[in-house]
Amino acid sequence: MTDSPDAIHAARHGDAAARTAVARAPNASPELLTFLAADPAAQVRQAVAAHASTPPAVARLLAADADAEVRRVLAGRIAALAPELDSKTRSRMARLSAGTLALLVEDAAVEVRAAIAAAVREMPDAPRELILRLARDTAMPVAEPVIRLSPLLTEADLLALIAAPPVPATRRAVARRPALSETVSDAIAHTTDTPAVAALLANPSAAIREATLDQIVAGAGNRPSWQAALVRRAQLPAPAARALGEIVTDHLLSVLAARTDLPQGLAAALRTRVTAHLAVEDDAQDAEAELLAAAQAGDRDLLLSRLAEAAGVSHARVEAALALRSGRAIAGLCHSAGWSAPLAAEVQAVLGGLSPAEVVHPTVEGSWALGEAELLWQAELLEGLPA
Template identity: 35%
Template sequence: MSGSRIPLDYETAKKLAASQDTGDRRLVASRADTQPEILFFLANDASAEVRREIARNDSTPRQADLLLCGDPDEEVRSGLARKIARLLPSLTADRVGQLERMTLDIVEALARDQAIAVRRVVAETLKDTDAAPPHLVQQLARDLELSVSGPVLRHSPLLTDDDLLSIIGSQPMDGKLVAIAERAGLSGSVSEAVARTQNEAAVAALLGNQSAQIREETLDRIIDMAPRFEPWHSPLVRRPSLPPQAAARIAGFVSEQLLKVLETRTDLPADVRGAIRSAVQQRANAGNPARGGAEPLGIADPAEEEEPKERPMDRARKAHAAGKLDEEMITEALTKGDRGFVLGALSLRAGAPLEAVDKIIGGQSARGVTALCWKAKLSMRLCRQVQLRIANIPPSSVLNARDGSHYPMSDSEMVWQLEFFGLKG
């Protein structure tokens, strides 16, 4: 930081650094021309305000920065993270001296900080650079906190297709899938993997990402499922370079308003636009927009549209309302790999928002999942299967029943776990 333009001699700086006035010490701590040994001395100051200035000061010796990594004040560590992460892009491969090694050690420690705000600063600073250590980017991309992982998943040029496919395969929370789907220039293979999740928000984001490469067979698969996912309809209608056959199929199930948008597309062949125009008129006359599985407007389609299937959450709601959402039904869904239904069942039985359930399951925390199953009043036997089959927790990390059938944590521990995820016990 620049501080005053008037030079500060060593004796004056030393005197101010020992002053009882916090303002004097902050002034010295903020100046770029303060001697390194005085800055190091002030890194141990009793005032967090002084240490925050030291953390932000580019002239602070790296040894003092290393000391501030473990500072009890979160703002000190956040300021340090912002400064240190900014320095990484300037480190070249041939500069691996002690100073550079110390800089890397500091940013790696801050990327593991217990405070979300600190990790978020590191992620936001490094999200666009291609000079960060790849293992550090991998760590941030897999952070359980979306505000940390999201920026890296959305922007980092260091994440390869294999990295992204691995993360998608780990069944992350919705927000992570959305961040991946919004990446510029997303490849066809990653787009295919996003589509296969059938995640409503992520596929909508993928369709809205005009730079994403979506293969024709992937688009066909999305259109097969689209009648039961209304949020996909608008981005489908506006998707650039929409194949005529796809446009004809889409016209069979979107709303009258979107049908009119489709009709105005000048990139479609005249016969397709004519068929869409006829459909608009037919709906206007009938006053009853078609829903799902309509004929493709007189243009040959190799297969009929299937009737829209009920969404997993809707099926779970019906079963719950009928008093049939019991362990037997959930076990059957587990056996079939019906992940969406199991998540819906946990949400309804636990009285928890689906987003919170998805976050707990996606976090792969054996304790968090166990607490959720406890709140949903499931047996510990079934809870173990949820850990293994839905949360994908390794067998060695799964929590097992105590004394044959009892939950392994106390009620108070269970409540604490739920509160950690923002739920009431």
């Protein structure tokens, strides 16, 4: 491959844009790419890193480039060659590329490792050692794509990740993997890891035994995220639905009662309960008015006591939540208690001592500014606080 005089001149004397164009040219020679690999402009080196004709020895040098974007681009290209980089190969070029990939998979920059994961996540013939290394990464942008999508991960691999997760979020990634077996679902459920079990329940393709669902329902009383996922889960057995009807909050009871797959008698009983709850809304509004008045009067003791009672947590956990000085955390706790967004704003100011700028205010219509998923997540986070 011979470079044109114009390309050589642009590589040596052109501006950064011209040099980048040379490095991107499909017919650029390995020699010219080697020269441009030492270019002072990162955008030029990025183009060299992306080029299929860049020699493996040069790629090895770029794996240590100071610019993370250069390394990220290189990681994506080299990882795409992973099936060809068998450690037993006799090709010196392949061995060089395999060594480069080994360096990049240990790169300190998450985006570099994530580029490798994105390239190999669905490869059926990627090196198994590489897949296992990525699956155990502590950064979820790296581990989750592989955990969820790699066909090389076995049931035993998934069970190992559940038993000894590198970080708590690892279990959540496993729980979101399509077509989980009953064995893996059982393992997740037995951990009682609140976010992981919620993710499992929200995974429509996860196979969950009826006995396991019953176990989850039994532990869902103080876990709003489990309740929310359970009432929406397809093919919910009637015993589980009946048990849920006894513990879910009012808004979830309405969701449960609206299901079309429940036995007729159970559906009718749930609708009756929904009607009864609606009938006492006036009392609830009176109670909220009392709490708003307490907030405006600065009655911390009453608010603290009522919040702990309504949210089903101890006074110590409420105090621990308040100590976080997080408007979102307090809003999540108030939401768990069934309180309104305007009351939650007052609680943040009075109990949390937050300034107006720190408070999560309601919308103009008086509803929650945070989404349901965010509020449930905030409540979940508080479960790890002192009880």
